[in-house]
Amino acid sequence: MMSEEDESFAYQNFDTIFRQILQELGVSRSVEAFRIMADPDEPYFLIAMKLGRARSAVRVLDMAQLDSHADGTSITITDEGWAPALLTKLWQRYGRDRVEQLTRFELLVRGATVEELSDLELDPGEELKTKLLDAVWRLFPEGFKVRYELADDKAMTIIGTEHDMKEKWIELARRVQQEMCVAEAA
Amino acid sequence: MYEVLMYDGGVYKVNELYELVEDVGGFVIQKTQIQVQIMVTMAIPEEERPAIEAKTRELGGKIVNVPLAGTEIAVVAPTLGRHHMPHPTCDIAEQLRRLGAITVVMGLARGKGRRTAQINADEKAVIEEYDAAVFVLGNFKDCIVEHKVRLFEDIQVPVAAVCGPQIPSLPNCEALVCGVGRKVERMRREEEIARLDEVSEAMERVIKARRKELEEDPLFVHPAEVKDRISELEAVQRSLRPAPVVLHLDGLRVKIPYQEWKDQIAAVEVYGHRLGDIATLSDSRLGGSTLIKIKTRSEVEAQDGKAGAK
Numbered sequence: 362m363m364s365e366e367d368e369s370f371a372y373q374n375f376d377t378i379f380r381q382i383l384q385e386l387g388v389s390r391s392v393e394a395f396r397i398m399a400d401p402d403e404p405y406f407l408i409a410m411k412l413g414r415a416r417s418a419v420r421v422l423d424m425a426q427l428d429s430h431a432d433g434t435s436i437t438i439t440d441e442g443w444a445p446a447l448l449t450k451l452w453q454r455y456g457r458d459r460v461e462q463l464t465r466f467e468l469l470v471r472g473a474t475v476e477e478l479s480d481l482e483l484d485p486g487e488e489l490k491t492k493l494l495d496a497v498w499r500l501f502p503e504g505f506k507v508r509y510e511l512a513d514d515k516a517m518t519i520i521g522t523e524h525d526m527k528e529k530w531i532e533l534a535r536r537v538q539q540e541m542c543v544a545e546a547a
Numbered sequence: 548m549y550e551v552l553m554y555d556g557g558v559y560k561v562n563e564l565y566e567l568v569e570d571v572g573g574f575v576i577q578k579t580q581i582q583v584q585i586m587v588t589m590a591i592p593e594e595e596r597p598a599i600e601a602k603t604r605e606l607g608g609k610i611v612n613v614p615l616a617g618t619e620i621a622v623v624a625p626t627l628g629r630h631h632m633p634h635p636t637c638d639i640a641e642q643l644r645r646l647g648a649i650t651v652v653m654g655l656a657r658g659k660g661r662r663t664a665q666i667n668a669d670e671k672a673v674i675e676e677y678d679a680a681v682f683v684l685g686n687f688k689d690c691i692v693e694h695k696v697r698l699f700e701d702i703q704v705p706v707a708a709v710c711g712p713q714i715p716s717l718p719n720c721e722a723l724v725c726g727v728g729r730k731v732e733r734m735r736r737e738e739e740i741a742r743l744d745e746v747s748e749a750m751e752r753v754i755k756a757r758r759k760e761l762e763e764d765p766l767f768v769h770p771a772e773v774k775d776r777i778s779e780l781e782a783v784q785r786s787l788r789p790a791p792v793v794l795h796l797d798g799l800r801v802k803i804p805y806q807e808w809k810d811q812i813a814a815v816e817v818y819g820h821r822l823g824d825i826a827t828l829s830d831s832r833l834g835g836s837t838l839i840k841i842k843t844r845s846e847v848e849a850q851d852g853k854a855g856a857k
Binding site: 369382404474524 | 590625626629630631659660661662663664685686687688689690711712726728729730731732791
């Protein structure tokens with residue numbers, strides 16, 4: 362196991378750069394606590410995060426205006442940042458045939474009512490997970506390509522190594538994941 | 548002995564400076580003009596420095612010491628991934644550029660990892676084309692001491708290693724700077740700037756030692772003198788690359804294709820000799836460039852002696 366004395370620089374540096382990465386991606390507040398463990402002798406590198414609450418779900422009415430149309434409902438997007446997520450969600454629910462993109466900001470959903478669409482919510486949890494995985498990818502030592510991931514709503518643990526993943530490391534990851542779920546926010 | 552200096556000032560009457568440099572037997576190495584400001588790197592005989600300083604004062608400019616001028620240095624990262632780029636690799640390269648060096652940033656194809664980190668013969672040969680190399684390593688002491696040191700063993704040019712943890716010494720390198728490690732932001736804090744200064748000081752020491760080594764058996768001509776002649780070649784004048792002729796401590800890199808221009812370059816006359824006779828010309832591993840290694844005075848004399856005997 363890497364002694365914190367021997368590798369104190371690495372411990373401090375990884376801690377600093379992970380905080381900076383989270384800040385850069387705008388998700389610092391979504392990670393309540395994190396733990397980085399590594400053993401260069403074995404070698405493995407582990408990072409575990411206790412996830413905070415994702416932003417509350419975003420409703421379609423918060424980012425677009427809905428109007429009834431002869432064929433269904435027309436949507437005028439007011440916050441373009443959400444456009445790709447909204448389009449993906451509409452495609453999933455109504456299929457590509459029923460969703461027509463008229464212009465950059467205007468969509469037409471055939472056969473859908475305004476009430477039905479105004480209840481639609483986008484899931485920011487997915488977006489958060491993508492950003493956290495990006496942060497982990499940026500932090501992880503580049504050569505440690507063999508990875509094992511554990512994730513649930515409360516915590517996410519990723520362990521990586523250079524060659525074969527050993528069962529004892531996966532056990533360690535499971536243990537840390539459990540500890541992380543009940544960890545106090547830092 | 549030539550001294551390399553940089554004039555930093557306005558373009559007004561800068562021609563007078565060029566004339567003075569020529570009159571004292573010096574050379575202009577590089578001119579970088581930004582609107583009405585100009586930076587001129589020049590090599591002048593050491594004893595003529597007061598004259599150049601006086602002219603600089605007269606023109607309202609200033610003289611900047613550029614201890615690394617006339618060198619080309621490779622800054623090598625284990626890969627070009629965002630784990631090493633742009634910080635700190637590019638920050639170090641920029642620091643060396645500020646002291647006059649021409650730098651290139653290189654990433655190895657398979658330098659990442661621990662036991663998997665490796666460097667191939669081609670990469671070593673490319674690094675050896677430069678005057679010196681800086682290897683920018685990471686955070687884990689064990690990883691650097693046990694594995695990464697292999698990346699720069701057998702490299703024939705001086706190497707400075709930069710890493711994160713405090714390590715008393717490393718084999719295979721001439722200088723070691725600790726306390727840098729991985730960065731995701733520009734190195735702009737006070738302690739980070741101090742580390743960058745340490746890197747450039749280490750590189751200055753390495754280059755100084757190499758210069759001293761070369762002085763023991765001096766080159767037949769200073770590379771700046773050869774540059775002056777080579778710059779007259781039509782192909783060089785037509786070259787659109789930012790610095791078509793780059794000085795090395797013991798030669799030059801001319802950024803025109805070797806195969807096409809080797810005969811013309813060899814035919815350039817320097818102090819009554821063909822350049823081909825007083826230097827070794829070769830193709831650069833980086834496409835489209837020619838490397839010139841100037842022979843030492845004793846080598847040329849021995850060569851002349853043999854030719855005379857025949």
